[in-house]
Amino acid sequence: IVIHLESFQQFLIDYKLQVDGKDYEVTPFINSIYHSNETLAFSNFFHQVKSGKTSDAETLMETSLFGLSTGSYMVNYGGTNTAYAAPSILAQTGDYTSAVFHGNTGSFWNRNNTYKQWGYNYFFDSSAFTEKTDENSFQYGLNDKYMFPDSIKYLEQMQQPFYVKYLTVSNHYPYTSLSGDEKEQGFPLAETKDETVNGYFATANYLDSAIKDFFDYLKETGLYDNSIIVMYGDHYGISDTRSSNLAELLGKNPETWSNYDKAMLQRVPYMIHIPGYTGGGISNTFGGEVDALPTLLHILGVDTSSYIQMGQDLLSPDNKQIVAFRTSGQYVTPQYTSYSGRLYNTQTGEEITNPDETTKKDNEAIRKAVATQLSMSDAVQTGDLLRFYTPNGLKPVDSSTISY
Numbered sequence: 001i002v003i004h005l006e007s008f009q010q011f012l013i014d015y016k017l018q019v020d021g022k023d024y025e026v027t028p029f030i031n032s033i034y035h036s037n038e039t040l041a042f043s044n045f046f047h048q049v050k051s052g053k054t055s056d057a058e059t060l061m062e063t064s065l066f067g068l069s070t071g072s073y074m075v076n077y078g079g080t081n082t083a084y085a086a087p088s089i090l091a092q093t094g095d096y097t098s099a100v101f102h103g104n105t106g107s108f109w110n111r112n113n114t115y116k117q118w119g120y121n122y123f124f125d126s127s128a129f130t131e132k133t134d135e136n137s138f139q140y141g142l143n144d145k146y147m148f149p150d151s152i153k154y155l156e157q158m159q160q161p162f163y164v165k166y167l168t169v170s171n172h173y174p175y176t177s178l179s180g181d182e183k184e185q186g187f188p189l190a191e192t193k194d195e196t197v198n199g200y201f202a203t204a205n206y207l208d209s210a211i212k213d214f215f216d217y218l219k220e221t222g223l224y225d226n227s228i229i230v231m232y233g234d235h236y237g238i239s240d241t242r243s244s245n246l247a248e249l250l251g252k253n254p255e256t257w258s259n260y261d262k263a264m265l266q267r268v269p270y271m272i273h274i275p276g277y278t279g280g281g282i283s284n285t286f287g288g289e290v291d292a293l294p295t296l297l298h299i300l301g302v303d304t305s306s307y308i309q310m311g312q313d314l315l316s317p318d319n320k321q322i323v324a325f326r327t328s329g330q331y332v333t334p335q336y337t338s339y340s341g342r343l344y345n346t347q348t349g350e351e352i353t354n355p356d357e358t359t360k361k362d363n364e365a366i367r368k369a370v371a372t373q374l375s376m377s378d379a380v381q382t383g384d385l386l387r388f389y390t391p392n393g394l395k396p397v398d399s400s401t402i403s404y
């Protein structure tokens, strides 16, 4: 069960918003999952999306290929390209049935066509749920506290084992989806000069509570004990142009807010929650969304050695820990951060203005690795190259057998 946490940044984890001298924990339930020893959690996991936003995150997470440098891969190629995505791989290696639940119209980001190419058997979009009203929804669809309970009548009919994805929406810009929503719980607004920043915590808190309720349902029905639950944040919620307005809330000085701070804010949660497993913990390995699929498949015991995937297993000791942003020349490694034309020491946040020879050489090598990873991904995506290559043991999806 994969839960896509809309616009959810890593800094929300364990964050307490202070209003009128009182502390309000924003996402208590997600925090408890993050810290559980039944969870493999990552503290340096970065989103890698560009203008395809949510659709880029979906592409990265489920195919281990990047979105495009301009526009959305799902919109431009998703409906026609041959793909070996999570649902298709799991159907063929583990007999999984698959579905997506999302409270927006199915054609948004060309999902209805792309999901067929990815092998999703079912797609439950807004037409499958309670009618949207002004109170329970906003421009991006049905609010999370309606979508999750509404999905259950479908979920309980799914052939097991299943691979399902929930795309949440309530924590989406402009963070005002809760006005009129009866299930909102009065979480306070922040008090900065930026309305967008102010609303972000209340919608994140609402998402947290929707997920807690969903977990309660999973536990009641016993599905929980037989499932792995993955959660990830798709991309930033507060953009670089606004993020200095977060500085004070994060105990930083808005005057000295730097490109380094902006880069670090591109971290999003990635958690693999395995009920009954006790070897979890928080890994500081640096990685990104492109690494999620190989990591998950290896946990599930799938041999990915013949698959065309750009990511690396985050749990592998051989992981290179080079995180490419989709904007060229931008990257993060445990040592260096290159963002908006400036280079920083990742550990200290200090800018490197006069790099020595070793630093220059190191960064040239990183730049090359990043450029290669992106250009290989672009070649596959824009040339539809997977139509010429069938990984061992897999067949391409016949999307004509899927209808929604």
Ligand code: GP9
Binding pocket: 052, 053, 054, 055, 104, 108, 140, 167, 169, 172
């Ligand atoms: C809409 C939702 C939002 O269906 O997934 O997409 P975004 O604006 O974040 O790309």
Ligand code: MN
Binding pocket: 006, 007, 053, 054, 234, 235
């Ligand atoms: Mn999104």
